[in-house]
Amino acid sequence: MVNVVxxxxxxxxxxxxxxxxxxxxxxxxxxxxxxAQALSAVDRLGSGVIVCGYRYPDMIYEELYNNAxxxxxxxxxxxxxxxxxxxxxxxxSIEMPLRPHDLLSSLDMVAENIERRRRxxxxxxxxxxxxxxxxxxxxxxxxxxxxxxxxxxxxxxLQKTSMDSGTNMxxxxxxVFALMRM
Numbered sequence: 382m383v384n385v386v387x388x389x390x391x392x393x394x395x396x397x398x399x400x401x402x403x404x405x406x407x408x409x410x411x412x413x414x415x416x417a418q419a420l421s422a423v424d425r426l427g428s429g430v431i432v433c434g435y436r437y438p439d440m441i442y443e444e445l446y447n448n449a450x451x452x453x454x455x456x457x458x459x460x461x462x463x464x465x466x467x468x469x470x471x472x473x474s475i476e477m478p479l480r481p482h483d484l485l486s487s488l489d490m491v492a493e494n495i496e497r498r499r500r501x502x503x504x505x506x507x508x509x510x511x512x513x514x515x516x517x518x519x520x521x522x523x524x525x526x527x528x529x530x531x532x533x534x535x536x537x538x539l540q541k542t543s544m545d546s547g548t549n550m551x552x553x554x555x556x557v558f559a560l561m562r563m
Contacts, residue, residue, distance in 0.1 A: 383492040384410040384429030386453075388419040388445065390437050398432060398458075398484070405485055407492075416440035420448055428452035428499075430491050432484070435459040443469050454491045458484070513551045520554035523561055 385407050389395040392414050399409045410429065411422035416437045423431065431453055435442050446455050446469055457464075457474045468474045473491060475483050509517070521535035530538065543553040 382408050383495050384408060384426045385488070386411045386413065386419055386422050386426070386429060386431045386433075388413045388416070388431060388433035388437065389458075390414055390434060394434065398479075401481055401484070402432070402488070407488065414438070416445045416448075419445055423449045423453055428495065429454075430488060430495070431455045432488065433457060435463045442472070446472055452495075454495060456484070456487050456491060509551070517550055517554045520557040523557060527561060 385402055387395050387399050387402070387409055389398065392412075395412045395414060399412050402409050410426055411419070413419040413422060414437065416439045419431060419433070419437075423429075427450060429452075431445065431449060433442055433445065433455065435457065437445070442455070442457050442459075449455070455472045457468060457472050458477060458479050459474065460477050464474050464476055473487050475487055517539065520539060521532060524530050524535040524538060525532060528535075539550055539553050539557070542556075543550050546553065546556075548556070
């Protein structure tokens with residue numbers, strides 16, 4: 382479930398949008414009337430969508446977008462005149478008067494993109510530090526030298542042993558060193 386932060390200068394507008402989103406099954410994590418409140422909520426939440434108006438008492442939408450966590454997307458609800466001036470790259474915009482269907486379909490699209498990126502990130506192998514890569518390479522070199530394996534065979538051996546033992550490659554490389562030094 383994606384976190385939604387609603388930001389409009391008038392609390393009545395913000396609450397109306399929140400009520401619409403909650404009725405439609407979204408989790409509205411914060412309702413704000415200023416950019417500072419929104420940034421505080423965004424920092425606390427980590428990722429999600431900001432549904433907002435163009436101007437708040439302390440900043441405009443673009444400042445909020447530029448200062449929000451990169452894991453947050455933005456849906457801007459503004460007048461045709463404001464939108465004609467141009468919208469920041471990456472911001473989805475909806476023209477006033479707000480039609481519930483437009484907001485909900487835009488939010489569905491943005492939420493699906495966030496979930497897709499989250500799934501892709503989980504399927505990517507973790508980035509190893511230089512120290513960890515060096516340890517794995519040294520374990521492969523040791524296996525190649527002592528067991529007369531090719532680099533590919535040594536790598537495959539570390540991978541298989543890692544999977545069989547339920548440890549990660551770094552721990553397996555450490556085990557290889559411990560066993561070979563006996």
